[in-house]
Amino acid sequence: MMNDTAHCTRVLARLRVVLVHTTHPGNIGAAARAMLTMGLEQLVLVRPAHFPHPDAVALAAGAARVLDTARVVATLAEALAGCALAVGLSGRPRAFAGRVVPVRAAMREAVAATTHGEVALVFGTEMSGLSNAELAQCALAAAIPANPAYASLNLAAAVQVAAYEARLAAGADAVWQAPRFPGASHDEIDGLHAHAERTLAALRFLDPARPRRLMPRLRRLFARAGLEHEEVNILRGILARIDELVARVGRER
Amino acid sequence: MMNDTAHCTRVLARLRVVLVHTTHPGNIGAAARAMLTMGLEQLVLVRPAHFPHPDAVALAAGAARVLDTARVVATLAEALAGCALAVGLSGRPRAFAGRVVPVRAAMREAVAATTHGEVALVFGTEMSGLSNAELAQCALAAAIPANPAYASLNLAAAVQVAAYEARLAAGADAVWQAPRFPGASHDEIDGLHAHAERTLAALRFLDPARPRRLMPRLRRLFARAGLEHEEVNILRGILARIDELVARVGRER
Numbered sequence: 001m002m003n004d005t006a007h008c009t010r011v012l013a014r015l016r017v018v019l020v021h022t023t024h025p026g027n028i029g030a031a032a033r034a035m036l037t038m039g040l041e042q043l044v045l046v047r048p049a050h051f052p053h054p055d056a057v058a059l060a061a062g063a064a065r066v067l068d069t070a071r072v073v074a075t076l077a078e079a080l081a082g083c084a085l086a087v088g089l090s091g092r093p094r095a096f097a098g099r100v101v102p103v104r105a106a107m108r109e110a111v112a113a114t115t116h117g118e119v120a121l122v123f124g125t126e127m128s129g130l131s132n133a134e135l136a137q138c139a140l141a142a143a144i145p146a147n148p149a150y151a152s153l154n155l156a157a158a159v160q161v162a163a164y165e166a167r168l169a170a171g172a173d174a175v176w177q178a179p180r181f182p183g184a185s186h187d188e189i190d191g192l193h194a195h196a197e198r199t200l201a202a203l204r205f206l207d208p209a210r211p212r213r214l215m216p217r218l219r220r221l222f223a224r225a226g227l228e229h230e231e232v233n234i235l236r237g238i239l240a241r242i243d244e245l246v247a248r249v250g251r252e253r
Numbered sequence: 254m255m256n257d258t259a260h261c262t263r264v265l266a267r268l269r270v271v272l273v274h275t276t277h278p279g280n281i282g283a284a285a286r287a288m289l290t291m292g293l294e295q296l297v298l299v300r301p302a303h304f305p306h307p308d309a310v311a312l313a314a315g316a317a318r319v320l321d322t323a324r325v326v327a328t329l330a331e332a333l334a335g336c337a338l339a340v341g342l343s344g345r346p347r348a349f350a351g352r353v354v355p356v357r358a359a360m361r362e363a364v365a366a367t368t369h370g371e372v373a374l375v376f377g378t379e380m381s382g383l384s385n386a387e388l389a390q391c392a393l394a395a396a397i398p399a400n401p402a403y404a405s406l407n408l409a410a411a412v413q414v415a416a417y418e419a420r421l422a423a424g425a426d427a428v429w430q431a432p433r434f435p436g437a438s439h440d441e442i443d444g445l446h447a448h449a450e451r452t453l454a455a456l457r458f459l460d461p462a463r464p465r466r467l468m469p470r471l472r473r474l475f476a477r478a479g480l481e482h483e484e485v486n487i488l489r490g491i492l493a494r495i496d497e498l499v500a501r502v503g504r505e506r
Contacts, residue, residue, distance in 0.1 A: 004401060034410055039400040062403055097431035104421070143428035145420055147292040148257065150315055153413070157287055160410040161417050167398055168357070175396035178350035 004039060008172040012039040014114040015166055017159060018079045018086075020046045020134060021125045029059030029067065030156030031123075036063035038163035039172065043070040044079045044120075059156075076122070076134055084117030085110060088138030089158055090130050091151050097132075097141055106142030107165035121162055126155050184227040192232050192239075193219055199239045202246045257292060261425040265292040267367040268419055270412060271332045271339075273299045273387060274378040282312030283409030284376075285319035291416035292425065296323040297332045297373075312409075329375070329387055337370030338363060341391030342411055343383050344404050350385075352393055359395030360418035374415055379408050437480040445485050445492075446472055452492045455499045 017035055022028050028051060032043060043066050045051055051072060060067055073079050080086045087110050089103070110119045122138055124130035135141055144153060144161050197215055200206035206214055270288055275281050281304060285296060296319050298304055304325060313320055326332050333339045340363050363372045375391055377383035388394055397406060397414050450468055453459035459467055
């Protein structure tokens with residue numbers, strides 16, 4: 001029903017998520033899951049405290065293969081080698097930094113840079129994030145807009161938001177749609193409104209001498225809904241049932 | 254440095270996160286944390302499996318007050334009572350559904366609807382999401398674009414993405430910025446380029462008879478960087494040091 005285009009898949013495959021000195025292995029697993037839900041698969045771990053670890057596997061749920069193919073390296077420089085661009089995620093204001101942009105704009109730049117090579121999205125350690133020296137190795141700092149009174153996103157939650165924005169920047173923004181049923185034709189809709197007008201007049205809800213705006217309002221409502229063929233049949237069935245009732249009451253009176 | 258406007262705060266306060274029959278109390282805590290990072294504070298729990306629970310408190314980190322003020326109700330209808338709009342989050346395609354829109358567009362509608370009252374964002378149980386009957390109680394279905402091959406977002410991750418989009422839709426999209434230092438004046442920049450041209454000629458890197466595009470390229474580079482006053486001083490210091498060296502080599506020759 002929905003398929004990522006080959007182009008989107010190729011773009012997302014060029015994004016490398018780099019987690020620097022992650023303390024809790026569960027967060028590595030949750031980050032892997034967040035990545036894969038958005039189509040990112042390349043994970044690089046710089047000096048993780050514990051990896052591999054069963055907590056990582058447990059939290060990765062169906063995304064264990066992202067952990068299986070993860071690279072473990074000793075330094076951030078190693079993790080960034082060969083990249084066209086490195087984007088450091090940081091919510092912590094600092095006095096000395098280069099360009100800082102919201103994550104939506106940053107992921108657009110990241111996706112654009114994939115035409116030149118791989119792009120790293122770099123996340124710091126849980127408690128304090130990226131150090132100044134680590135952020136300085138990134139050409140661009142990206143920040144997730146957050147509540148100034150409590151801006152503490154969980155590591156995997158930050159990965160989820162960045163990966164989500166990367167996915168949308170790559171153009172893979174399709175979502176599921178319920179199947180459409182056949183629409184009503186113009187004549188069917190016209191027939192419905194004519195029937196409704198007769199029935200409402202017979203019901204004495206509509207006064208043909210002073211119709212006010214009743215019929216235009218009903219037309220507007222049904223136009224907005226985009227009537228289906230089957231729905232016209234249901235509505236005409238209801239009108240026919242009312243017609244019978246009106247006729248019977250007329251006879252009994 | 255960044256403050257949410259009173260308007261944004263008011264809009265976000267009108268969003269009500271409804272979690273239906275959550276199985277793991279840790280997910281309730283993680284969802285509370287995700288909410289508060291984006292400025293959402295109203296949590297309603299429909300038949301949670303375990304609540305209150307220490308796992309919820311642990312995962313909420315600094316957002317425990319969202320749990321403290323959470324309402325527990327028996328039915329989704331109770332949770333939705335009084336709302337202007339209910340938006341059901343669902344990644345699961347179904348054959349019979351109303352309007353389905355991507356979460357970004359849905360959160361714009363949700364924020365717009367806060368002018369009429371509170372708006373509910375409804376999330377289903379972990380394994381299967383919202384049932385058809387639950388989704389039918391929502392006027393709008395919202396879906397998070399995801400990898401068709403693995404679309405299984407963790408509950409709190411889905412809350413994080415929806416709350417993030419709600420925050421941006423409310424206009425609270427500010428992020429931190431490093432302080433700007435005083436910019437260089439036009440005359441300072443002009444002086445720098447004149448100095449650089451002399452020094453590069455003395456270095457015999459620039460041939461005044463065949464200057465090519467060297468100076469325009471350097472001007473372009475520094476224009477793009479937006480030079481600061483102090484940076485001009487540093488660069489002129491480097492040029493002066495090169496000038497000394499050129500002069501000494503000239504004397505010694």
